[in-house]
Amino acid sequence: MKRLLAVALMLCLCTGCAAPNGGVRNLRVGICLYRQDDTFISLMAEDMQRAAKAIEQEKNVRLTLTFRDAQYSQTLQNEQASAFLEKGYDVLLVNVVDRTAAASLIDKAKNANTPIILFNREPVEEDLRRYDKAYYVGADAAESGTLEGQLLSDQYAADPASLDRNGDGRLQYVMLEGDQGHQDSVIRTEYVIKQLSEAGIKTDKLATGIANWQRVQASTKMALWLEQYGDRIEAVIANNDDMALGALDALDAAGITRRPAVVGIDGTPAGLEAVTARRMLGTVYNDAAGQARNVVRLAYALAQDEGIDRFTLRDGKYLMSPYTIVTPINVSQYTP
Ligand code: BGC
Numbered sequence: 001m002k003r004l005l006a007v008a009l010m011l012c013l014c015t016g017c018a019a020p021n022g023g024v025r026n027l028r029v030g031i032c033l034y035r036q037d038d039t040f041i042s043l044m045a046e047d048m049q050r051a052a053k054a055i056e057q058e059k060n061v062r063l064t065l066t067f068r069d070a071q072y073s074q075t076l077q078n079e080q081a082s083a084f085l086e087k088g089y090d091v092l093l094v095n096v097v098d099r100t101a102a103a104s105l106i107d108k109a110k111n112a113n114t115p116i117i118l119f120n121r122e123p124v125e126e127d128l129r130r131y132d133k134a135y136y137v138g139a140d141a142a143e144s145g146t147l148e149g150q151l152l153s154d155q156y157a158a159d160p161a162s163l164d165r166n167g168d169g170r171l172q173y174v175m176l177e178g179d180q181g182h183q184d185s186v187i188r189t190e191y192v193i194k195q196l197s198e199a200g201i202k203t204d205k206l207a208t209g210i211a212n213w214q215r216v217q218a219s220t221k222m223a224l225w226l227e228q229y230g231d232r233i234e235a236v237i238a239n240n241d242d243m244a245l246g247a248l249d250a251l252d253a254a255g256i257t258r259r260p261a262v263v264g265i266d267g268t269p270a271g272l273e274a275v276t277a278r279r280m281l282g283t284v285y286n287d288a289a290g291q292a293r294n295v296v297r298l299a300y301a302l303a304q305d306e307g308i309d310r311f312t313l314r315d316g317k318y319l320m321s322p323y324t325i326v327t328p329i330n331v332s333q334y335t336p
Contacts, residue, residue: 026062027303029296030084031093032077034121036069038213039242039268040288041095041120047292055300063300074098081105085112090303092116093295096123099181103127106134115302119295122183128317133302137295137319141187144265144284144323148188149195151263151282151325152235156201163261165234171201173235174225175208176218176243185210188239188265206233211243218246219253226254236262241271241283248279267326267334275331282327285334290321 031048033041045067052063066084070077074097084092085108092109094116096102102123107130109116115133122141128134156163156171163171178185189208196203207225211217218238225233238244244264251259259279264271267285274280294311298319301308313319326334 024060024062026064027091027300028064028066028087028089029091029093029299029303030081030087030089031065031067032080032084032095033067033069034077034095034097035072036067039215039270040213040240040266040286043268043288044120044292047289048296050289051293051296055296059300061300063296065296070097072097074101077101078105082108085109085114089114091299093299094118096121099123099183103130106130109134115299117295117298117302119291125315125317135298135302135313135317135319137291137298139286139291139321139323141183142191144184144286145188145191146195147284147323147325148237148263148265149192149199151284151327152192152237152261153196153199153201155261155281156199163234165258166232169202170204171196171234172204172206172229172232173237174206174222174229174233176221176236176238176247177208177210178213178239178243180210184265185239192237211246213240213242215242215246215249218243219249220246222247222250223253226250226256231256231258231260233260235260238262238264240264241266241268241274241280244280244283245270245274248274265323269335272326272331272335275326275328276335278328282325285324285326287321287323294319294321 036042048065052065056063068080077097081092092114094105096118099121102118106116106127110131117135117137119137122136122138128136175189177189206229209221211221236247241264244262247262261281263281265284265286267283271283275283298311311319
């Protein structure tokens, strides 16, 4: 009897699909992150762990998430993704470093007959169409840019002088951008200005610069702009909260008390704190927990091969979360 049990146990371990605790399946999900020190991505990674725990309890399965950090190198990420596929992981999740590399990753997953979900960094639709088990989980970049514009245009409508401080009937701004080639940098930058112009606000771009989503890089850029433009800057528009916070750091360091309006996107804990303290005019909530749940639930369904009809996929490929506006008025709904 004992020997029979030992053999059964060994078989289970070898096939990798069952745990010793009475036939509970162990599903393995390999997750490639573009860089783990990115604030939003690290929040998402924590939320993914929480989402996996919830599924384990609900479904009585083991759902093991294994993370790899590409440290912003596509070469390293390709190796990490290939290793997951070679080891027979059930699903591959990729936060791709360079969006143009998505096609080859999708092809690799297809050759291994492994479902692949890209998240946060969006490939072109054509790439997703290369494989019936390729999906994207994220949020609509244009929507976030439009809402960020609305934060400013609502304020302008309510109290024009609070933004147009020199009273020239125009808004002078500086723009802090995320990494080049990311849909959220390119599209947010475009749509925030589009919204302002649709709201009838005339704008002057004093400066724009890439700060790669990073607080320190943004602070360095802002310090230079403050030397150059001083209090001509009426608004700081950042593609994310970390860069908005970097701008605030530079304003603090320069000892500027009459501050321009600062807006961001994400609603990270530090971003929400800055909104509460009225150091930021507002932010646009990018639902890290919701997207993490979406990606993990979809991964689980694909790993189980249980059908994905219950997910509302746009065009059969995209699982998207809504963005929402956060101001000092409603910020408490977003803080724990
Ligand atoms: C977030 C940024 C983040 C980036 C990483 C964006 O959606 O708003 O904070 O740095 O994704 O890819």
